[in-house]
Amino acid sequence: MKRRDFVQMAGMGAGAMMLPVSMFGNNISAEALLEPGLDPAAKKVLADVALNTARSLGATYADARIGRYLNQYVFTREDKVQNVVNTESFGIGIRVIANGTWGFASTNDVTQDGIKKTTERAVAIAKANSKFQKEPVKLAPTQSHGEVSWKTPIKKDFKDVPISDKVDLLLSANAAAMENGANFVNSALFMVNEQKYFASTDGSYIDQDVHRIWPTFDVTAIDRAEGKFKSRNALSAPMGMGFEYMDGLDSEKLKGPEGLILYRNSYDIVEDATNAAKQAKEMLTAKSVEPGKYDLVLEPNHLGLTIHESVGHPTELDRVLGYEANYAGTSFATIDKWKSGDFKYGSDIVNIFADKTQPGSLGAVGYDDEGVKTKKWDIIRNGVLVNYQAIRDQVAILGQNESHGCCYAQSWNDVQFQRMPNISLEPGKEKYSIEEMIKDVEKGIYIAGRGSYSIDQQRYNFQFGGTVFYEIKEGKIVGMLNDVAYQSNTQEFWNSCVKICDKDDYRMFGSFFDGKGQPSQVSAVSHGCSHSRFNGINVINTGRTI
Amino acid sequence: MAIYTKEEAKKIMEKALSFSTADTCSINLSGSESGNIRYARNSVSTSGHRSNQSLVVESSFGKKSGVATIDEFDDASLEKVVKRSEELAKLSPENPEFMEPLGPQTYDESLSYIKETANISPDYRAEVANSSIKPAAAKDVTAAGFFNDSARFSAKLNSKGLFAYNQSTGMDFTVTMRTNDGTGSGWASRDYNDVSIFDAAEASKIAIDKAVMSQNAKAIEPGKYTVILEPAAANDLLSRMFWSFDARRADEGRSFMSKDDGTKLGQKIVDERVNVWSDPLHPEIPSSTWDGDGLPVKKMKWLEKGVVKNLSYSRYWASQKGVDATPSPSNFIMAGGDASLDDLIKDTKKGILVTRLWYIRSVDPQTLLYTGLTRDGTFYIENGKIKHPVKNFRFNESPVIMLNNLETLGKQVRYNGNLIPYMKIRDFTFTSLSDAV
Numbered sequence: 011m012k013r014r015d016f017v018q019m020a021g022m023g024a025g026a027m028m029l030p031v032s033m034f035g036n037n038i039s040a041e042a043l044l045e046p047g048l049d050p051a052a053k054k055v056l057a058d059v060a061l062n063t064a065r066s067l068g069a070t071y072a073d074a075r076i077g078r079y080l081n082q083y084v085f086t087r088e089d090k091v092q093n094v095v096n097t098e099s100f101g102i103g104i105r106v107i108a109n110g111t112w113g114f115a116s117t118n119d120v121t122q123d124g125i126k127k128t129t130e131r132a133v134a135i136a137k138a139n140s141k142f143q144k145e146p147v148k149l150a151p152t153q154s155h156g157e158v159s160w161k162t163p164i165k166k167d168f169k170d171v172p173i174s175d176k177v178d179l180l181l182s183a184n185a186a187a188m189e190n191g192a193n194f195v196n197s198a199l200f201m202v203n204e205q206k207y208f209a210s211t212d213g214s215y216i217d218q219d220v221h222r223i224w225p226t227f228d229v230t231a232i233d234r235a236e237g238k239f240k241s242r243n244a245l246s247a248p249m250g251m252g253f254e255y256m257d258g259l260d261s262e263k264l265k266g267p268e269g270l271i272l273y274r275n276s277y278d279i280v281e282d283a284t285n286a287a288k289q290a291k292e293m294l295t296a297k298s299v300e301p302g303k304y305d306l307v308l309e310p311n312h313l314g315l316t317i318h319e320s321v322g323h324p325t326e327l328d329r330v331l332g333y334e335a336n337y338a339g340t341s342f343a344t345i346d347k348w349k350s351g352d353f354k355y356g357s358d359i360v361n362i363f364a365d366k367t368q369p370g371s372l373g374a375v376g377y378d379d380e381g382v383k384t385k386k387w388d389i390i391r392n393g394v395l396v397n398y399q400a401i402r403d404q405v406a407i408l409g410q411n412e413s414h415g416c417c418y419a420q421s422w423n424d425v426q427f428q429r430m431p432n433i434s435l436e437p438g439k440e441k442y443s444i445e446e447m448i449k450d451v452e453k454g455i456y457i458a459g460r461g462s463y464s465i466d467q468q469r470y471n472f473q474f475g476g477t478v479f480y481e482i483k484e485g486k487i488v489g490m491l492n493d494v495a496y497q498s499n500t501q502e503f504w505n506s507c508v509k510i511c512d513k514d515d516y517r518m519f520g521s522f523f524d525g526k527g528q529p530s531q532v533s534a535v536s537h538g539c540s541h542s543r544f545n546g547i548n549v550i551n552t553g554r555t556i
Numbered sequence: 557m558a559i560y561t562k563e564e565a566k567k568i569m570e571k572a573l574s575f576s577t578a579d580t581c582s583i584n585l586s587g588s589e590s591g592n593i594r595y596a597r598n599s600v601s602t603s604g605h606r607s608n609q610s611l612v613v614e615s616s617f618g619k620k621s622g623v624a625t626i627d628e629f630d631d632a633s634l635e636k637v638v639k640r641s642e643e644l645a646k647l648s649p650e651n652p653e654f655m656e657p658l659g660p661q662t663y664d665e666s667l668s669y670i671k672e673t674a675n676i677s678p679d680y681r682a683e684v685a686n687s688s689i690k691p692a693a694a695k696d697v698t699a700a701g702f703f704n705d706s707a708r709f710s711a712k713l714n715s716k717g718l719f720a721y722n723q724s725t726g727m728d729f730t731v732t733m734r735t736n737d738g739t740g741s742g743w744a745s746r747d748y749n750d751v752s753i754f755d756a757a758e759a760s761k762i763a764i765d766k767a768v769m770s771q772n773a774k775a776i777e778p779g780k781y782t783v784i785l786e787p788a789a790a791n792d793l794l795s796r797m798f799w800s801f802d803a804r805r806a807d808e809g810r811s812f813m814s815k816d817d818g819t820k821l822g823q824k825i826v827d828e829r830v831n832v833w834s835d836p837l838h839p840e841i842p843s844s845t846w847d848g849d850g851l852p853v854k855k856m857k858w859l860e861k862g863v864v865k866n867l868s869y870s871r872y873w874a875s876q877k878g879v880d881a882t883p884s885p886s887n888f889i890m891a892g893g894d895a896s897l898d899d900l901i902k903d904t905k906k907g908i909l910v911t912r913l914w915y916i917r918s919v920d921p922q923t924l925l926y927t928g929l930t931r932d933g934t935f936y937i938e939n940g941k942i943k944h945p946v947k948n949f950r951f952n953e954s955p956v957i958m959l960n961n962l963e964t965l966g967k968q969v970r971y972n973g974n975l976i977p978y979m980k981i982r983d984f985t986f987t988s989l990s991d992a993v
Contacts, residue, residue, distance in 0.1 A: 038624070039644055091649040095623075114604070118627070135603070142600040142682075177649060194808060232809040234817055239810040239922055333596045335700035336732040339914075342991070425602065464917040464950075466929045471950055471990035473927050475919060495919060495927070497950065497988050528594050528702040529604075550987055554923040556812060556825075556956040 038098045040082065043169045047078040047100070047205050050159070050217045057209035059122050060104045063129040065211065069106040069136070071149060072129070073210035073380060076102045076120065077422035080203040082168060086180045087196045088188060094173055101422040104129050108136035110146025112403075116423040150405045150413045152382050154213030160376025162221040163369060164252025168201040171253045179256065180227075183283035187229045190287035193239075197227035197283070200248070200522060202534075206379075214381040222372055222534055223255050224248035224522055225279050231290035240293035240492075242286040243477055245270075245311055245459055246277045248520040248534065250372045264515065266309065267448060267456055267487045268480055274517040275370055289478055289490075296490035299479070301551045305454035306496060306544045307447055312457050312476050313435070314519025314537035320500040321355075321362050322433040322537070324469035325389050326526075327400040327407070337528050339467025342500065343395060353395045356504030361436040362390040364399055366415055371432045371536035372520045373416075379426040382415035389433065393505070401428045420531040427531075430524060434538035438510035444541050447509055454482035455494060455549065460519075462495065473497045475552070493553035503544060511540035558587035558609040559674070559709050562721045568611070568629050569713040575638040578615035578645060582657045582714040585611045589674075590706035593681040598689045598698050603681060615641040619654040622647070653872045657714040658850045666722050667842035670750040673725035674707035681705075687756035688731050688763075697764050701731035705751065712850050722844040726973075727751050731760055732932060733767040734993070740773075740945070741993050742766025743912055743932035745788055747972060749842055766911060766933035773945035775989055776936060782907035783984040784900050784937070787969040787976040789910045789930075795974065796916070797924055797955040798832060798888045801858055803867035803877070812924045812956060813867065824862045826959035832859040834885030840970055847883040856885065862959075892968040892977025900966050900980050902940040907980070909935040909942065913951070924954045929990055948993075949986035958984065 048056075057074040064072030079099040085092040101118035102125060113136025117128040180197045187195040204220040225246050232239045249255050258278030266272045271285060308316065323329065324341040332340055347353040356362075366373050366384030377383055380402055388396050402413040419426035448456065459477025466472070479491040498506075520536035560568070569583045587609035594602045614623045615638065622644025626637040684703045692699035705727040712720045728747045734740065743766065744759040785793075797812075806813035806820070813820045835855040836843045845853050849871055857865040866882060874881040901909065911933035919925040930948045937943065958981050966978030 039640065039647070090652055092651070092653075094648065097625075112602075114602075138678075139600060139603060142685075144599050173647075194810065230810055234809050234814075237815065239814070241921075331597070332698065332700060332734070333601060335596055335698075335734060336594075336702055336730055339992075340734075423606075425604075462917045462919045462927065464915045464927045464929070466948065466950075466990040466992035467914055467931055468992035470992050471929065471948075471988060473950060473952075473988075493920070495952075499991070529592060529704070548988075550952070552919045552925055552952065554920065554925050554954055554957065556923045556954055 038096050040096050040173050042098065043080050043082060043096055050157070050207065053207040053217070054209065054215050056102070056120060056122065056125055057207065057215065059125045060102070060129045061209060061211050063126050064106045064133060067108070067130065067133040069108045069133055071107040071211055072104065073208065074102060074104050075379060075419065075422055076207040078205040079421060080169070082201045084173070084176050084180060084199045086177065086184060088184055088194065089181060091177050099421060102128065103419065103422045103425065104132045105425060106132045106136050107147050108133050109140035111136045111140035111143045112147060113139065114425040147403050148406045150402045150411055152212055152402065152413060155216060155377065155381065155383065156213065157215045159217040161219040162250055162374065164221050164254065166253035168223060168253045169203065179279060183227060183279045186280045187283040187287040190284050191231060191291040192229045192287040193232040194230040195227060195283065200224040208377065208379065208381050210381045212381060216377045216381055218375055218377065220375055221252050222248065222250050223253065225256060225277060227283055227286070229283060229286040229290050231287065231294055233294045238294055240290050242290040242293065243459065244286070245272060245282055246279065247311060247518055248372055248522050249370055250374045250536070251275070251370055266444060266458060270458060270478065272309065272311070292490050293492060296492045298493045298553050299491045299549060299551050301549055303546045304549045305451045306547045307451060307454055307456045307482065308542055308544065309456070309458035310517050310539045310541065311459055311519045313539050313542055315460050315463055316474055317433055317435055317537045317539060318521065318535070319463055319465045320469060320472055320503065321389065322430045322535070324500065325398050326428060326430060327398040327404050328428050330398060331407070334526065338526055342468045342470050348395050348398065354393050354505060355390045355395045355501060356393040357507045358393050359438065359510055360390055360393045360504050360507050362433060363388050363436060364414065364416070364431040364433055366431045368432050368536065368538065371518055372534035373432040373536055378415045378417045379419050380417040382413045382417070384415040387414060399428060399431060404428060418533050420533060424531050427527060429526065429533040430535045432536045432538070435510065435542065437513040437516045437540040440512065442509065442511050444511060444515060447511060447541055447543055448482055448487065449485040451482045451543070452484060455491060456480040456482055456487065457494070470499050471497070472500065493551045494549060495552050496547045496549050498547055503547065506544045506546060507542055508545050509543040511542070513540070515540040558589050558607045559707055559723070560585070560587060565709065565711040565721060566713065566719060569711060571631060572611065572613060572634040572638055573713060573715060575635045576615060576715060578617055578642050580616045580657050580715050582614045582712065583611065584712050586708065586710040588706050588708035590704060591676060591678065591681060592702065592704040593685050594702045595685045595689060596700040598693055600685050603678070611637060613637050613641040615645045616654065617645050619650040619652065620645050620648045621651060621654060655871045655875065657716045658718050659716045660718050661720070661846070661850060661852050663720060663852050664837055664845045666845045667837060667839060668722065668724035668749055668844060670725045673705060673727055673749065673751040676705045676751060684729065684756040688760040691757065691760055692733055692764055695764050695768065696736045697733045697767050698736060699731060699733055699760065701729065703727070703729045710844070718850045720846045720850055722846065724844065725749055727754060729754065729756065729759060731763045733763040735767050735771055737771070739993055740767045740771035741932045742770060745971065747970065770933050770945040773947045775947045778949055778986040778988050780983040780985055782904060782963065782980065782982045784904065784907060784909045784978065784980050786911050787971045787978060788912045790979050791971045791974055791976045792913050792916055793926060793953070793955045793958065794890070794976065795888070796926060798858065798885065800924065801867050803869045804873040806867055812922060813864070819867060820864050821867055823864055825864055825956060826859065826862045827962040828862040829962060829965060830859050830862045830959050831891040832888055833857045834888050836886045838889060838975070841887045841973055841975055843886040843973065851881055851883045853883050853886050856882065858885065887973050889975040890977055891965070893965040895964060895966040895978070897966065897978050900964060900978055901937055901942060903964070904937045904980065905939060907937045908946065909937055919952060924956050925952060926954065927952045948990040950988045950990060951985060952987045953985050
């Protein structure tokens with residue numbers, strides 16, 4: 011399912027009967043979410059059946075992933091609960107190398123017999139596909155980790171929080187929006203727990219417990235006489251956290267311009283819905299932007315998506331090599347540019363790193379889905395492209411001998427492949443606040459929140475919108491703007507980056523639904539940054555009459 | 557085998573229903589068998605087969621509903637899933653928009669299942685890949701493609717006596733050909749219920765020719781141009797408009813269909829040559845004759861001579877407005893003309909031929925403004941001839957404005973389950989250039 015379809019369905023609060031079971035698993039009760047899964051010792055016995063069967067059939071490598079995926083989603087609109095969905099999906103995915111070729115098969119029959127048969131199928135597929143293989147798979151070596159475990163460092167497990175508390179929280183946010191001038195509001199809470207066990211013939215047995223949460227809403231204000239409607243969506247971020255993200259701690263709030271409140275590691279949904287309603291109403295009469303060149307001050311919740319599209323995707327090695335040519339596309343950041351050692355992706359102050367360990371991020375895990383311990387590495391250093399995102403069967407192409415640890419599968423029944431780690435912009439080294447940044451702008455626009463985003467198949471030309479826009483004149487915000495979108499070229503854009511706020515302003519944005527592959531798989535990823543300024547960017551006016 | 561016959565499905569669902577103690581109970585049973593092959597860099601990268609089946613039970617007590625799902629259909633499992641849905645219903649908050657299940661309905665016999673497609677073998681899929689890779693390699697071009705086929709069934713039974721059953725098959729194929737110097741790219745797409753119509757080599761040849769033809773594109777200034785949109789390009793913009801005929805959003809004032817205190821129903825919104833309808837029994841694009849609620853899906857006019865003829869009403873919204881429920885379209889058909897692509901080109905003084913559009917995103921839902929880019933074959937036309945390939949453009953355009961700027965409609969082609977004509981549009985808005993190939 012495409013992300014757009016899912017979000018549309020979520021927005022409509024479509025009945026649980028309409029949700030595709032293959033993606034989410036079987037519907038269960040909220041109480042059943044609390045039932046413990048198999049313990050690691052039992053999982054080790056089952057995983058060994060796969061590994062031993064694969065070896066006996068001539069496989070030179072095998073890994074088994076036993077996954078239990080628990081999801082809870084709550085959908086509301088105005089004063090109504092539309093849907094509460096609890097799902098569980100349990101099964102095993104087995105990947106092997108035989109005749110130098112990958113084979114994969116999966117089953118929800120997690121018995122010794124079911125696993126044996128599935129392993130046989132995986133080996134048979136590998137052998138059949140080896141007829142088409144041009145070069146045998148080359149796996150970079152990885153450490154044997156023995157029996158280890160990792161858990162997202164959460165404070166409150168969503169499964170322990172009663173559904174009534176979650177429903178009440180969303181309905182309070184909706185009520186706050188309606189009291190403050192909204193005509194409509196849809197809100198939702200998405201909560202995910204991946205209980206993943208990985209075992210491989212390299213001698214690793216890894217048990218992981220991964221948690222994610224995403225509260226979101228969409229507030230709409232309408233002026234029927236003028237025939238206008240405007241929406242303001244939530245300034246929350248999907249996070250790799252427990253339910254403590256919903257605590258709304260004052261210490262995690264940052265003050266933006268014009269009373270805008272921005273959230274770091276704790277989110278106040280009622281406060282944000284209140285502000286959203288006021289801002290949506292204000293948008294109905296805001297000035298339409300004059301097109302032209304502006305200095306843009308980009309808020310992290312907004313800039314995170316720009317980083318995702320213009321740096322995250324172009325530096326995925328499988329895209330660079332052409333494996334995604336028929337779907338997401340290829341990349342302008344070609345191997346020759348990287349090899350030159352002086353390809354200026356951005357200005358000297360632009361340092362972008364990949365990281366699978368950042369606490370609170372969606373991509374954070376202890377080990378990736380092929381048993382590689384996760385780490386942090388540079389993608390852009392002092393504006394120069396220095397590395398890509400690559401996994402065990404790819405790093406040899408870069409002349410490297412260690413996987414970057416960013417392999418992922420959305421479920422036990424999908425094969426793992428290279429997925430985007432958290433890709434983040436390092437904060438500026440000198441103390442520099444949002445106020446100081448705005449003060450330094452003569453003619454500019456401040457953009458907060460996510461809006462429309464579109465980028466070409468090699469990641470050169472993009473157009474981004476936002477949620478809220480403010481005009482900056484001679485160092486001051488002078489009012490709200492409408493109909494704003496900016497268009498640029500990735501390399502020109504990052505080379506026009508002149509200022510980045512410091513680490514006190516740093517926070518993460520994320521996405522639950524980064525899509526790649528055919529059949530398509532989704533993956534969750536975060537992008538951290540501070541407010542940043544880009545000079546002389548082309549802004550267009552998107553207002554039309556129909 | 558996950559595909560049950562009508563009788564087998566009914567038997568399982570009746571058994572499940574016999575365990576129900578709720579006020580109302582609805583059961584959906586569905587299954588699919590699908591296979592795929594993916595290739596890139598002129599080599600097969602992955603292939604797979606997937607079998608899915610599931611039974612979904614929705615039990616309701618008053619306005620409280622609960623849903624449970626299971627993929628095993630022995631008596632004990634069926635009883636368990638019904639009981640679980642009833643427990644969940646009792647714990648759920650009331651849904652003020654709850655609608656009781658529909659009673660018995662009469663459906664047309666659907667045409668959406670073709671045996672040949674259900675019998676596709678792994679060897680067939682490998683041959684599809686081969687039909688792309690071999691000619692590509694011979695022309696110094698690299699192929700990347702994906703072929704997916706499926707056979708499915710879907711059935712619905714409820715405590716009010718409704719029973720519905722449908723079987724369908726389908727296949728989708730897309731291929732991207734890139735010249736090895738990296739300066740040219742072409743693409744083709746095919747989708748059918750009946751695989752015997754499909755010719756992988758023919759589609760691959762079109763993509764190869766486009767890749768070669770599009771090498772070393774020249775940059776021309778962005779601006780307003782007359783464009784000839786191939787059906788894939790037109791469909792991907794227009795479908796976003798045709799799927800936005802929801803009455804509730806229009807009545808609520810948050811749709812391009814909203815107007816003052818009402819909707820644009822009955823109003824002319826586009827050129828009078830625009831006629832759009834849906835029809836689940838159209839032999840070229842057959843689809844299910846009932847929707848998820850069990851409502852019969854019939855031929856339905858959406859735009860006639862440019863006038864909005866119908867909006868879709870969910871059962872709840874129809875009950876609020878005192879009208880009949882109208883399911884969303886299951887496919888759409890836009891009337892075309894006799895002109896071939898060559899005729900359209902011959903008749904163009906100055907314009908741009910667009911193969912497809914990419915990364916289309918909503919910019920303003922009020923005006924249905926979308927942005928995106930051209931991709932995989934964009935050409936400059938002058939005095940009735942293709943002169944040279946041009947660099948890709950970013951566009952910002954609304955399908956509503958586009959259909960008001962209609963010049964000519966050409967022949968219809970099936971794309972993505974719809975029938976859509978080639979079309980020539982004036983003043984299509986390109987706002988910047990892209991270096992992407």
